[in-house]
Amino acid sequence: MKNKFNNEKAYYLYLLIRKSEEKIIDLYSTDKIKSPVHLSIGQEAIAVGVSLALKDEDIIFSNYRGHAHYIAREANLDKMWAELYGKSRGTARGKGGSMHLNDWGKKFMPTSAIVSTAIPQAVGYAFALKYKKQNGIVICYHGDGATEEGVFWESLNFASLHELPIIFICENNKYAIYTHQDKRVKNDPIIERANSFGVKSKKIKFGSTEDYYNVTSECINNINNKSEPYLIECVTTRWKDHVGTGDASDLNYRDMREIDFAIEHDDLINLEKQLSSDVIKKIKLQVDRELENAVNFAEASNFPNKEELYDNVYG
């Protein structure tokens, strides 16, 4: 049964993601983070709303734009930052970096930097849950561009054929790098296509954190009654550049008012409105402290030593 939306926790997670991403922006010029970063700023409501609806047993598949998904899942922030720094106390001892975070303790699976390639794995994991009669559902985050890869449709077909417990969370920020969706597909077809592949789909435009929480909870209830796949298309806005910490406003690849609109409607403001100033203060302090600890943890960690290069090629 569905629990009440936890506004306080939502605000905390949302803020932690936002501040963490902003911290990356601050530090990026120091070149301490020597790898591409795909920021989630503007898309936090989805990750937070979805994550609040999940149980510990549920499994998360994300992608290279995974910071929000990782933090919203309450995965280890120290290790994430150490990984961004390429340090040996990171989630992959530095071998993965921002594009390949993982935290098995939170069932957050290693992410891929190849678009759409984790989709069938999420389906395969859901297949295994059913095979082993194990509880839990799989959450599979992906972008709008990912739905253009053939493997995406092969995966949906198998998920519907085998009635697997999986929810595809399509974060439709309308762009693949600098290319608008209209240049890649005709008339905004994602949910219609997913439905035709036997995956019940729903679209939410610029939803609030609570909206995403509610629709996810609903799908989970349905799956608990009858195992079958769902897809939630979440129309959202990427505030920053596709990769890196700028906003690419100089490139004129989009109407910047799209972003102004999104910033005005930032759900962080709404979430904050509903909290007392004490609570807000407490949470802000906590977020700052956790983030500071995480950065210090990363700073204080060592780089992996040369011998590690050959570790874990084979198991």
Next chain:
Amino acid sequence: MKNKFNNEKAYYLYLLIRKSEEKIIDLYSTDKIKSPVHLSIGQEAIAVGVSLALKDEDIIFSNYRGHAHYIAREANLDKMWAELYGKSRGTARGKGGSMHLNDWGKKFMPTSAIVSTAIPQAVGYAFALKYKKQNGIVICYHGDGATEEGVFWESLNFASLHELPIIFICENNKYAIYTHQDKRVKNDPIIERANSFGVKSKKIKFGSTEDYYNVTSECINNINNKSEPYLIECVTTRWKDHVGTGDASDLNYRDMREIDFAIEHDDLINLEKQLSSDVIKKIKLQVDRELENAVNFAEASNFPNKEELYDNVYG
């Protein structure tokens, strides 16, 4: 503008395909055809109906089950038979065989033995026609199983995005080798899926040759008015084994009454009914003669000599 359906020609082509396939069955035990054959018996009405609606300028992409498509296009029968025999006067001088027929004179493109791999090429050819402002329409034959490959949907997406002049002819014989469609996809979804990918689709169950002629002509008229892709799903029955010349009745992989039903409704009978006995006689003689010539042509041809092995690896 659409011409009247040519019953006599339809009968001739249909019979030529049927007799040619039956000739293969007769000869197969001699092992003169040293390669896999995927017979079209039972599916002739589609190839004949579609082909009668085409112009010389139109381009055909088929697959390893291509005998009917090739013959219905009135491509060179002698060369086809020489190719089956692996002889140097064959359509590919023996290097292709049954699975890789081609006849550029009839714009019948080389076929592939890898399911679904010619689909994007058909789309690319249609793109080129539009690019060069050239007349013509691309016909792309494929099976039901081919629609399960991701590349199929990538191809449809591109075709609709670029509004290309192409008609996908889906020959749905309900089986991929011995596996029924219901074991591969949920609730018979092909046209619904194609529609969601922006390809206008229509389904015809066990249609007559004239039915396929009419629907193809209709699509061609539409495309001549406005360039965009179409898909016609043709539900049909494969009378023989997936590959080879048997009927696989010993395998019990299907209810053989499906085939009995198809044989009863063989459109060859209906086509014949509408012709005078003289015409029928004349056509039967012609078919037998052409076929005999083709087989003799194959018999009389030589095998390619060793030096040819290295020809045409590069152009």
Next chain:
Amino acid sequence: MNSIVDKKLINYGEAIYEACYQEMEIDKNVFVYGLGVDDPKGHYGTSKDLHKVYGKNRSFDVPLSEDGLTGIGIGAALAGLRPIYVHQRMDFLLLCMNQLVNMAAKIRYISSGEHSVPIVIRAAVGRSWGQGAQHSQSLQSFFMHVPGIKVIAPTTPHDAKGALIASIRDNNPVVFIEHRMLYNNAGYVPSSLYEVPFGKGRILKEGNDITIVGVSYTVEDSLRASELLKGVGVNAEIIDPISLSPIDYELIRKSVSKTGKLLVVDNGWTTCGFSSEIITDVAINCNNVSCERIGFSETPCPTTPSLENIFYPTPQSIAVKANEMCGGDSKWSPPEQPAKEITSFKGPF
């Protein structure tokens, strides 16, 4: 381990079936899937009726979606299952390269050992009777090239069973290469469960004059060549590497240091192929070894028998080359004796 066990005379296909059957029996996480695995033919009998024994969820047919189904197997492996994905032809692995190379081979490394991918990819190499350009490719070198993937290509029924068991139990992605022309070869196979380990090759025939290394079906060709070579007094040592990644370099180095001559008979194209890897290792690590390679002709495989026959290495062409390397008469042409499994094959596929 399999010292005193009862052995049965069974063929290569039956040996593979037995490995699957027995591993599925002792480990309920093992399952088999792929096009036609549960159809009446059961992929040359290697998976026949397994679904009736172990249930539809442990042996099942699939849609035509090789790319997706590879990823689905990887996902199931990440969840602790041990999938065996069966392909009717190795050519179809070209649809799976992204999942195999970008994902399966990398996941353990990019998670620093937190996860591994115990999946077995079974692929049959096609040959003869007009398989043509797209049903005859043998792409072992692609997978040998990529760190994080293991590759094994057994030749005998004994090794087929033991190598498949080792592959299923291995915690890494394994490409397991079968060959259509080997399925009916018979041999004595222990009824028990046993592993043929990765990284260990085998000397199938000892000899002092020249070392001949084959791979998969060309090991069979090489053995036949060695019979022909006896006729001209050449005593060839025949090595079956079995495991292609990792490779038993030591075994080959030792052999060539004895014979001073190395002929690698590739079951595939030679450029950047298995044969170039073996010769390169010897060139770097051994002194004064004269090396040669033969393999598929550097063309797509033609369908017509007159060209298909000369596309492949044969016992004759191998013997002639080896004899030349041993200083024998280059005009020598041993009797043509086409392999029975090839001449007897009559399709339909």
Next chain:
Amino acid sequence: MNSIVDKKLINYGEAIYEACYQEMEIDKNVFVYGLGVDDPKGHYGTSKDLHKVYGKNRSFDVPLSEDGLTGIGIGAALAGLRPIYVHQRMDFLLLCMNQLVNMAAKIRYISSGEHSVPIVIRAAVGRSWGQGAQHSQSLQSFFMHVPGIKVIAPTTPHDAKGALIASIRDNNPVVFIEHRMLYNNAGYVPSSLYEVPFGKGRILKEGNDITIVGVSYTVEDSLRASELLKGVGVNAEIIDPISLSPIDYELIRKSVSKTGKLLVVDNGWTTCGFSSEIITDVAINCNNVSCERIGFSETPCPTTPSLENIFYPTPQSIAVKANEMCGGDSKWSPPEQPAKEITSFKGPF
């Protein structure tokens, strides 16, 4: 042909742009497509604003569908067009293997010359600054292995322009390998149209002590290594093969018959790699040449700088190896001087 022409000092990326621009100008059948080719960055500037010059149908962005779009390019090529398909990373070609190997490489052969496939696949190899396991692969050996495909990997701006022109005009599928760390290297490039032919390599520096063969970026590394080697009196000959399929074996054979030593520096993994092919050819066709190879470490590429730096060959590691082969002191360690294009790179991608 380009004997008396005016040359400009431009960089590698600009040279590629110029080749596209000029070929599109003279042949309206040439078009460019791929993810982001018409975006504001235009793939490192190599396709920037071409759509504004030649129209949206001759330079256009695409959906994320690498497999399908490869086949679409092949189909367009069959219809007489000359497509150039641009990939931001070579790793993405793993999604295109079926179309490239099963179709593009085979169509001419299975139609006995009735059809050919004049398509150019441009792919950029990523390196440095945390590209990681999936954005750093250099898979030339896959394509060298397959008959029916040509492969070319120019190193200098001059060769980049000429080789791309030759590739566009070639009637076969060509995999054209670029390297992210080369885009900003400058060189003198003729303004005219000219071809750098397939099958011809180049001696970039003459020497008598050892032959060093690189590929793509490791040619640059090797040149720098040769500078270091001067310090210990080793005079290395540096060969840039440029064309990987076909390869100019003759050039390499001649060089090693002079130097007696061959070091191949692979830009990729060495097992069944480019380096094993070069060494194998020499082992078979030349006498008493001592051979060595180095390349990527046999692991996926790690993201963290501390490991990424040792994953790749460097001028230092090349020089040390070469010096050893020439009997020099194995303890010699030349000054570390990280390549400017690598240290200066700051992302974001």
